Every structure is written in structure tokens, then in C-alpha cells.
Amino acid sequence: MNSRWMEILQILKTAKEPITSSQLSTDLQVSSKTVRNDIQALNALLQNHNTKINAFRGKGYTLETNGESSLQSLLQGAGDMKEIIPDEPGDRVNFLVERVLLDSGYVKIEDLADELYISRSTLQSDLKKVREILKEYDLTLNHKPNYGIKVNGSESKIRYCISEYIFNLKPAALEESHDWLAALPENDLSIIRNSILSQLREHNIVTSDVSLQNLTTHLAIACKRIRENNQVEIIHEALYEMKDTKEFAVAKEILQDIEAALDVSFPENEVAYLAIHLQGTKLVGPNHGKEKMKTVIDTEIQMLVKEIVNRIDEKYHFQLSNDEELLFNLSLHLKPAINRYKFQMNIRNPMLEEIKTKYPTSFEAALIGSELLYEKVGIYVDEHEIGYLALHIEAAQERMKRASSNGRNCLIVCASGLGSAQLLIYKLKDRFGDTLDIKGTTELYNLPYQSLSDIDFIVSTVPIEDDPGIPVVRVSTILGDSDVDQIERLITKDTSVIEQYVHERYTFLNRQFESSEEVIRFLGNVLMKDGIVEGDYIDSVLERESYSPTSFGNLVAIPHPLEPKTDSTFWSIVTLKKPIQWEDKLVQIVFLLNVNRYKKDDLKPMFHSLVQLVDDRNFVQQLLQCRTYIQFKNKLGNR
Structure with a gap:
């Protein structure tokens, strides 16, 4: 079973309704004819697993199985096959990147061509793309006659590339068996993870599941590279600065536990390197009060966060500048984030695509934060970090929304005097209650001088010729049924x-x-x-x-x-x-x-x-x- 067949099965398995061949061809980036041929071949294979792919004219394909465990074992078996040969160009490139990164020695060109069942010219074309990928990490792919090819560059960059490209290319769940995890026995990985957890608990350190996964990945890579005589180079000034930090002490204890259990020795540079990784976690416990926690946040960070939120408010009018909880949470997040990017430590955000789709405005606002980080600190953060900033901004907006009235804000424009305006107010309040917050009334000639920043729409008894920039509902003072329908559509946000x-x-x-x-x-x-x-x-x-x-x-x-x-x-x-x-x-x-x-x-x-x-x-x-x-x-x- 090739990778495309597996992807077809996964798509159909999770689909809640029929999937057309055009949808599948788009997802897989192949023609509809190729999809139909793949499904025909898949059905022949699935017969032995109590499963088949049904085709419904005009609707699409569905997956029917009478034995879920049989299908699952088929998918699991195919996923676990180390010998599965990538046959698509993109899959081959990923395979080659992983192959040369995880092999510290030279790899012969002819061996790779034989392994992939491709010609030498096809392999050279794939390796050109591999070189382009490695170049993004300041790494090169050198060729030595009679020896083969080998990745060259600083050890920290090689490890960063292994973690960023291979680890972040894979699904997020740590428990899943990835090819890169085969670099260490399963028992070794368990020892590494347990050593980290033990020391984090002992030092009352709270970290996220993603950060724990990143630390485990880092140490798995470190163990493999050290056993192959590859060690990181730490600048003496950075090493000296790290020695007196809490992170260095915690890193030393974690590595001592691993050294005692595994046949590997970590030099001081590796302790410092792990300590830098730990700086990318929240070194505060759940029982720390907010005031006490504020003492671990630099004044410079707090000032930077205030400037970020002020600039966001200038552009989006969120009115978040006085949200102490947002300022505190962003400060707490940015302190380790700046350390991560200072030393090129990658972080993965498994929610990134969902954040971009569900909270696009907050993501756009977070981009302002990333711009300011570059201006003030000289640090360029990627989408994953921007996604985390967006979550803080979205949470702040939700707090504000819940703290304010649940209704929508309107302004009444009435030309026939205070009495008519008051009558309209009473009728609106009687009809819509708390779902409508009437912010005030004004005459038509005074409308241009009114602030509309917190007004959702205008209810007017007179025509308004100049566009105020927000929806206008024209009503009669007696408020007829059609008037009520217009306002209801605006309140429920069912605008056209x-x-x-x-x-x-x-x-x-x-x-x-x-x-x-x-x-x-x-x-x-x-x-x-x-x-x-x-x-x-x-x-x-x-x-x-x-x-x-x-x-x-x-x-x-x-x-x-x-x-x-x-x-x-x-x-x-x-x-x-x-x-x-x-x-x-x-x-x-x-x-x-x-x-x-x-x-x-x-x-x-x-x-x-x-x-x-x-x-x-x-x-x-x-x-x-x-x-x-x-x-x-x-x-x-x-x-």
C-alpha cells in the first residue's frame, strides 16, 4: 500500500458524508482519473479486510466496513512498515531529508538510488530540493567522491533542523510511533520522558504537553548525536551566563538521571544547551501567586507587552490596554519565547491551522506583536508563536465580551423631539430587552459629531444620506412588524x-x-x-x-x-x-x-x-x- 492509498482511506474513514472524486483529487493533488484507478485497486485489497469503498453517482465515495479492527490493523500495519518505499516526489524528498539528517556518516548515492528504486538522475533532482531545504537551516549537503553525501553545519543547527523539519512534519501525538523515534529504543525514550517529568515535579515546574514533547524530542536527538560523537558548541559567554540560573540546575539533574540509566555521558555544553531549552518553558508552579510571579518578569518585557497591546488597540480598537490579565499572560509567555528564538529553539503549535481559521482577527492582531518584536528585540517569530499570541488576544476579547452587556449596541436618531425618542426607546426595550443596549439618542444634524466606535447599528426615524460606516435601520416611531424584523436580523447578526x-x-x-x-x-x-x-x-x-x-x-x-x-x-x-x-x-x-x-x-x-x-x-x-x-x-x- 502506498502513501496515497493510505491517505484516501484516512480521508474516507473520517468523512461524515460522501467525498467526490474532484474533492479527493484536490486533496491528493492528482487527477480524478488517478483517484478512480486508486479506488479500484484499493477495493481489490480491502476485500480481505471486510471493507469496501462504495461509489454513489452524483454524491461521491463512502467507506463501508464490517470489521473496524480489521481495517485499523491494515492501516496500522501499513503505517508501521519501515520498508515502505515512497513513490511520490514530495514523499521521496522528505525521506531523503530524514535519511541524511539521521545518519551522521556518509551515505552513498548509488545506495539511495537502489533503496528508492529510482535512477541516478531522478535522485539528483530530488537531492537538489533537499539542498534547498537544508539551506533554510544554514546547512549544506556535501558530496565526497567514493564516500557519498553528508550534512555539514554546526551541531546546534543540525539538531534544530532534525527537530523542526522531521519532528514538526509528523503528527503531534508523542505516543505515536514515528520513524525518527527508532533512533532510540522505546525503553530509552521512556527513561528520558520520566526523568524530565520527575525533575519538573520536584522543582514545581509547570509546562505544557507540547513543551514536554519538545524537551523529550530534544533529548532523544541529543542522545543519538552524542553516541555518534557529535556535541553542541556553546559560546563561553553564554555558558558562563547559564551556570547560575535555575534552568541550569534543573537541566543538570535531568541529565544526571539519564546518565545513570543510559550509557551516555553529557558534557557541560549539553547541560547548558538543555538549560536554554528549559528557558522556553514556564518555570513557575501552580501555587505561585500572581504578584510573586510578576517578580520573574523583566520590566523591559512588561513595557514591550504594553506597547504591543497599545499598537493592537490603535489598529483594531479592541480596547485591551487596561486588561491586566492579558498584559500579565503575554509577559509570562514572551519571556521564554524570546529565549527560544534567541537560541533558535523551535516550538510547535498543534492548534495553528484551527487558530488561523476560527480566530482570524486575533491572528491578524498577533502579527502586529510579531512586527514589534522584530523592531524592538530583533527577533523574527514564526506562525506557531504568532498562533499562541493570538490565543491570548482572543481570550481577552472573550473576557471583555462576557463582562459587557450581552446585547448589541445601538444609537437612536430621531427628528421629532425627545418625547418621540423616549417612546421609541421604551418600545425597543419592551420588545428586545437585554439583547439590545441603547447607548443614547441624537438629532440628525448632531450625528456627524457622535462617536460610533462602540455602536453596532443606528435606528433612525429619518433618512440618513451620508454613510455613517455602520448599518442603519429606518423605522417608524410606532415600530411596526417590518421594523422589528430588520432589528432582529441585526441583533442576531443575520445581516445580508x-x-x-x-x-x-x-x-x-x-x-x-x-x-x-x-x-x-x-x-x-x-x-x-x-x-x-x-x-x-x-x-x-x-x-x-x-x-x-x-x-x-x-x-x-x-x-x-x-x-x-x-x-x-x-x-x-x-x-x-x-x-x-x-x-x-x-x-x-x-x-x-x-x-x-x-x-x-x-x-x-x-x-x-x-x-x-x-x-x-x-x-x-x-x-x-x-x-x-x-x-x-x-x-x-x-x-
């Missing part, structure tokens, strides 16, 4: 997405493009031609993409500029004839977000509406089938 964000002029269906940049430039040029955006618009969108790709999976990308640059909020949309590669994901439908520069805080409801639309895999496929704007608009409206 079509009317608000989608316009025929900026909707392009079934187009042909080859790259993400080509799509962005096309949409940006249309906006520039209409005089809606300025000349720096396209560069701003591309710069935002460079920080973190906006491809969210499910064939959808949601690019946008770094700063709001339009006078209204709307989407520019493109659907594509064929999916294109957008960084690490395939994309076939693009929503370019344009946000009102004068009403920046409407970014979150727009993201919320969009995520709801594109989160449904089948619905995305239905949108891709649309050939006219009317079809597209009706499909969105009928969702």
Missing part, C-alpha cells in the same frame, strides 16, 4: 452578506491564474483602475502574505492588505478553473478583503461572516460550480 460585501463589479468566476501573486495583482489592479485604492495597495497585500499565508485550507484563501485602505468594507472574489498552489495549500476560491479605513473595527464581523461561508466543504464546491454572478449571489443568499 450579499448586500454588504459582495458586488458584481468585483466578482470574477471561473478564471485562469497560475499563482497567488497573479491573483492578487489582478484583483488589486481592478481596484486601482476604479480609483478605490492607491498605488501601494498590491505591495501591502503581498507583504501581508509574506508574514503568514492566508490560505486556510478547504480550497479557500482570504488575502488582505496590512492596513485598511478602502472607504467601505467589501470583498473582491475570484473562483478558478483549476486549483493553484498557495504556499502549502491548494486554493480555488479567493476572497480579497477590503476594510473601511474609517471603521476598522468591523473587520471581526466580516471575518465571522466569511468563515461561516467557507467552512463548509460542500458549499465551497457548490460556489465553484457557479458560472454567473446571479448563480453565485443566489447560492450565497440561500445558504
Whole structure:
């Protein structure tokens, strides 16, 4: 069974509804014909395991099994096969990276070609990609005649690459049996993990499961490399600074436990190297009070966090600057984070994709934090770290939401005097209760001077000609049934997405493009031609993409500029004839977000509406089938 067959089975096994061949071909990046051939071959194999793949015309494929344990044993057996030969180019490259990293000596070219059943020229093509990957870690792949190829570079960079590329490429669960874990016997891994846990408990140290997994991985790699006579080089100044820290003392005790149980000796440099890893964990216990814990946070860190939150508030109007819990939690997180990146210690965020999809506004806000870290500390953090910052920001917004009224905020504009305004207030309160928070009343001529930063919509008894930047509900003073329906839709956030964000002029269906940049430039040029955006618009969108790709999976990308640059909020949309590669994901439908520069805080409801639309895999496929704007608009409206 090859890797693609296994992936087909895993997709069908977890699917809650039929999966079409076009969906499978997109996920697997092969043609629909290849998918059909694979399924035909798979069914022949599955006959012996009480399982079959059913095909339903017009709906797709489902997996039917009369013996779950039999199927599971098939999948487990295939996954455990060390001798399984990668047959796809991408799989071969991953195999080769792992092979040369985990082998300290030279590996002969002819041996690799024979092992993979490929020609020498094909292998050389794959090795070119391997060299490109290693170059990202300041490593090279040297070739020595009659010996073979070998990874060259500093020991710390080699270990970083092993951990970052191999470990983070695999699934997160530590208990799963990965090929790289075969570098050490299972009993050795158990000793390493138990030694870490024992010392963490003894020193009252709390760390996350992910950090524990990272530490175990680091020590597994260290044991293997030391046994092969490879040791890290620590600059004397850094070693001297580490010796008096709590982390150094804890690292020394962990390694003493491992030395006593395993046949390996850790020099002082390795103790310091582990101590630096420990600096990337929270060295505080659960019983430490907040005031006591504040003493371990540097004043510089606290000032940096305040500046980060202030800048986020300036852009997004979250009003989080006085949230002491957010300031404290971010400070506690950034202290070890800065140490991690100072010494190039990788961290993995297993929730990254979900954070980007479910909390896009908080992720965008966290990007501001990453920019400031680079400005002030000279540290460039990756998506995984940005994802953790986003969680803190999202949690702060949830606290604020719960602390405030559960209702939506409105302002009443009434031209017929205080009595009529009061009558309207009483009617609204009687009808909507706590779900509507009336912030005040104003006359039409005073409306331009009112602050609308915390107002969700306006209820007006008179027409408002100038767009205030937020929804307006025109009602009569006596509040009829149709008026009530309009307000209810706003309170439940059931506003018309079509009317608000989608316009025929900026909707392009079934187009042909080859790259993400080509799509962005096309949409940006249309906006520039209409005089809606300025000349720096396209560069701003591309710069935002460079920080973190906006491809969210499910064939959808949601690019946008770094700063709001339009006078209204709307989407520019493109659907594509064929999916294109957008960084690490395939994309076939693009929503370019344009946000009102004068009403920046409407970014979150727009993201919320969009995520709801594109989160449904089948619905995305239905949108891709649309050939006219009317079809597209009706499909969105009928969702």
C-alpha cells in the first residue's frame, strides 16, 4: 500500500458524508482519473479486510466496513512498515531529508538510488530540493567522491533542523510511533520522558504537553548525536551566563538521571544547551501567586507587552490596554519565547491551522506583536508563536465580551423631539430587552459629531444620506412588524452578506491564474483602475502574505492588505478553473478583503461572516460550480 492509498482511506474513514472524486483529487493533488484507478485497486485489497469503498453517482465515495479492527490493523500495519518505499516526489524528498539528517556518516548515492528504486538522475533532482531545504537551516549537503553525501553545519543547527523539519512534519501525538523515534529504543525514550517529568515535579515546574514533547524530542536527538560523537558548541559567554540560573540546575539533574540509566555521558555544553531549552518553558508552579510571579518578569518585557497591546488597540480598537490579565499572560509567555528564538529553539503549535481559521482577527492582531518584536528585540517569530499570541488576544476579547452587556449596541436618531425618542426607546426595550443596549439618542444634524466606535447599528426615524460606516435601520416611531424584523436580523447578526460585501463589479468566476501573486495583482489592479485604492495597495497585500499565508485550507484563501485602505468594507472574489498552489495549500476560491479605513473595527464581523461561508466543504464546491454572478449571489443568499 502506498502513501496515497493510505491517505484516501484516512480521508474516507473520517468523512461524515460522501467525498467526490474532484474533492479527493484536490486533496491528493492528482487527477480524478488517478483517484478512480486508486479506488479500484484499493477495493481489490480491502476485500480481505471486510471493507469496501462504495461509489454513489452524483454524491461521491463512502467507506463501508464490517470489521473496524480489521481495517485499523491494515492501516496500522501499513503505517508501521519501515520498508515502505515512497513513490511520490514530495514523499521521496522528505525521506531523503530524514535519511541524511539521521545518519551522521556518509551515505552513498548509488545506495539511495537502489533503496528508492529510482535512477541516478531522478535522485539528483530530488537531492537538489533537499539542498534547498537544508539551506533554510544554514546547512549544506556535501558530496565526497567514493564516500557519498553528508550534512555539514554546526551541531546546534543540525539538531534544530532534525527537530523542526522531521519532528514538526509528523503528527503531534508523542505516543505515536514515528520513524525518527527508532533512533532510540522505546525503553530509552521512556527513561528520558520520566526523568524530565520527575525533575519538573520536584522543582514545581509547570509546562505544557507540547513543551514536554519538545524537551523529550530534544533529548532523544541529543542522545543519538552524542553516541555518534557529535556535541553542541556553546559560546563561553553564554555558558558562563547559564551556570547560575535555575534552568541550569534543573537541566543538570535531568541529565544526571539519564546518565545513570543510559550509557551516555553529557558534557557541560549539553547541560547548558538543555538549560536554554528549559528557558522556553514556564518555570513557575501552580501555587505561585500572581504578584510573586510578576517578580520573574523583566520590566523591559512588561513595557514591550504594553506597547504591543497599545499598537493592537490603535489598529483594531479592541480596547485591551487596561486588561491586566492579558498584559500579565503575554509577559509570562514572551519571556521564554524570546529565549527560544534567541537560541533558535523551535516550538510547535498543534492548534495553528484551527487558530488561523476560527480566530482570524486575533491572528491578524498577533502579527502586529510579531512586527514589534522584530523592531524592538530583533527577533523574527514564526506562525506557531504568532498562533499562541493570538490565543491570548482572543481570550481577552472573550473576557471583555462576557463582562459587557450581552446585547448589541445601538444609537437612536430621531427628528421629532425627545418625547418621540423616549417612546421609541421604551418600545425597543419592551420588545428586545437585554439583547439590545441603547447607548443614547441624537438629532440628525448632531450625528456627524457622535462617536460610533462602540455602536453596532443606528435606528433612525429619518433618512440618513451620508454613510455613517455602520448599518442603519429606518423605522417608524410606532415600530411596526417590518421594523422589528430588520432589528432582529441585526441583533442576531443575520445581516445580508450579499448586500454588504459582495458586488458584481468585483466578482470574477471561473478564471485562469497560475499563482497567488497573479491573483492578487489582478484583483488589486481592478481596484486601482476604479480609483478605490492607491498605488501601494498590491505591495501591502503581498507583504501581508509574506508574514503568514492566508490560505486556510478547504480550497479557500482570504488575502488582505496590512492596513485598511478602502472607504467601505467589501470583498473582491475570484473562483478558478483549476486549483493553484498557495504556499502549502491548494486554493480555488479567493476572497480579497477590503476594510473601511474609517471603521476598522468591523473587520471581526466580516471575518465571522466569511468563515461561516467557507467552512463548509460542500458549499465551497457548490460556489465553484457557479458560472454567473446571479448563480453565485443566489447560492450565497440561500445558504
